[in-house]
Amino acid sequence: MEFWLDLNDEQTELRDWVHGFAESVVRPAAAEWDEREETPWPILQEAAKIGLYGFEFLANTWSDQSGLSLPITNEELFWGDGGIGMAISGTSLAVAAIYGSGTPDQMVEWIPQCFGDAADPKVAAFCSTEPEAGSDVASMRTRAVYHEATDEWVLSGQKAYATNGGIAEIHVVTASVDPSLGSRGQAAFVVPPGTKGLAGTRKLKKLGLRASHTADVFLDDVRVPGSCLLGGKEALDKRLARAREGQRRSGQAAMRTFELSRPAVGAQALGIARAAYEYALEYAKNRVQFGRPIIENQAIAFALADMRTEIDAARLLVWRAAWMGRNDKPFAAGEGSMSKLKAGEVAVAVTEKAVQILGGAGYLREHPVERMYRDAKIYTIFEGTSEIQRLVIARAVSGVQIR
Numbered sequence: 001m002e003f004w005l006d007l008n009d010e011q012t013e014l015r016d017w018v019h020g021f022a023e024s025v026v027r028p029a030a031a032e033w034d035e036r037e038e039t040p041w042p043i044l045q046e047a048a049k050i051g052l053y054g055f056e057f058l059a060n061t062w063s064d065q066s067g068l069s070l071p072i073t074n075e076e077l078f079w080g081d082g083g084i085g086m087a088i089s090g091t092s093l094a095v096a097a098i099y100g101s102g103t104p105d106q107m108v109e110w111i112p113q114c115f116g117d118a119a120d121p122k123v124a125a126f127c128s129t130e131p132e133a134g135s136d137v138a139s140m141r142t143r144a145v146y147h148e149a150t151d152e153w154v155l156s157g158q159k160a161y162a163t164n165g166g167i168a169e170i171h172v173v174t175a176s177v178d179p180s181l182g183s184r185g186q187a188a189f190v191v192p193p194g195t196k197g198l199a200g201t202r203k204l205k206k207l208g209l210r211a212s213h214t215a216d217v218f219l220d221d222v223r224v225p226g227s228c229l230l231g232g233k234e235a236l237d238k239r240l241a242r243a244r245e246g247q248r249r250s251g252q253a254a255m256r257t258f259e260l261s262r263p264a265v266g267a268q269a270l271g272i273a274r275a276a277y278e279y280a281l282e283y284a285k286n287r288v289q290f291g292r293p294i295i296e297n298q299a300i301a302f303a304l305a306d307m308r309t310e311i312d313a314a315r316l317l318v319w320r321a322a323w324m325g326r327n328d329k330p331f332a333a334g335e336g337s338m339s340k341l342k343a344g345e346v347a348v349a350v351t352e353k354a355v356q357i358l359g360g361a362g363y364l365r366e367h368p369v370e371r372m373y374r375d376a377k378i379y380t381i382f383e384g385t386s387e388i389q390r391l392v393i394a395r396a397v398s399g400v401q402i403r
Contacts, residue, residue, distance in 0.1 A: 022080025030081035067326030071267035078271030082375030083211030094124035122169035127159035138182035144175035166200010197222035208374035266343030276354035334393035341389035344379030
C-alpha cells in the first residue's frame, strides 16, 4: 500500500460524518459533563445508535489499508471535546490489547462484549499502570498464578489510573507470571463481567478529561478460566522458555498495546489542539483593541501561524505512523513514539497559546480554551510520558540501551 496524503471519498465522508456528530452532539454537552465529572452515558448511547461506537465501526476503520481512518475519527471526535471523546474511545485500548495479544477465537468472543449494543452500551478497561510501576513496567507487582488442576489463573494486585476501571464490562489486566524475567515474564488476561474479587475505587478527580471515568482497580484472588489468558498458555510457555534462555523477546503485552495505540492517541491530542487553535483564530479576528482586531498585531498573527504549523507537522507524523503500523512497517526509528510525543507536546503548547491569545477571557470557563488546556496536559503523561517516548526514540536511532 502506497503512502499518500489525499483522503479518498470514503475517508472524507467518514471525517465529515464524525465531525457532524462532534459539532451537533458532543460540543453542546462538553461543558456540562466536564462540570459533572461523570461518564456521559446518554452521549455514548447516541454514538452507539448511529454506529460510531461499537465493534463493527472499529473493525471497519481498522480495515482501511492506509491506516488513516482511526486517526481521522479520533481527531474529529476530540475536536468536539476531549473528555467525552475519551469516554467514547477509552474502550479501544482494551480492544487493542485483545487484538494485539489474543487468538482469533478470543477476539471474536471478547471484543463485541467490550461495547455491548446500542440499547445497552458497555465500556472496557485496560489495566496496566500500577502505583509503583508506571513508566517502569518491569516493576509490575500484580501476579498471575496458574492452577493446573482447575485450569484457572488467579490474579492479585492493584492497578492505577485505569480508564473505565471498575465500571467496565470487560477488564484486560496485565500481570507478572514469572517475576524473575521482569517485563518478559508478563502476560495479559481478560477478566469477564461479574468476576468476583475485582473492584474499582471511586472515580478519581482529574485536572482534565473529566467526563472520562478513571479509577484504581483492586484484584483480590480474582479467578479466571485458562481461556482468559490472551494468546493461550502454549504460546506463553514458549515465550517464557525463550526468555529464560536469554533470547530477545519479540514483544511484551503492555508495550504491544501501546505501540498499536500511539498514533491513535496522538490524533486525539491533535483534535484538542486544532479546536483550541480554531477558537483562538476566530476570537482574534473579532476581538478589537486599540481600534483594530488583535489579529492585525504581528505577535498574535505569528503565534497563530506557529500553532497551525505545529498542528500540521504533528498530523503528518501521526498519519505516517498510522500507515506504517497498518502496513506492518517496523518502527525502526521509533516513529510511533515520535507521533505521540509531537502531538502531545503540540497540544499542550497550542492550548496554552490559545488561552494567552484570549487573555483574561481565556482563563474563564465561559470560553472552552481553558477546558482544552486542562484536557491537553495528559497527552504528555499517559500511555508513555514524553520522556519515555524520547527514550524509545533514542534507543531506536542509536541502538544503545539508554537509561
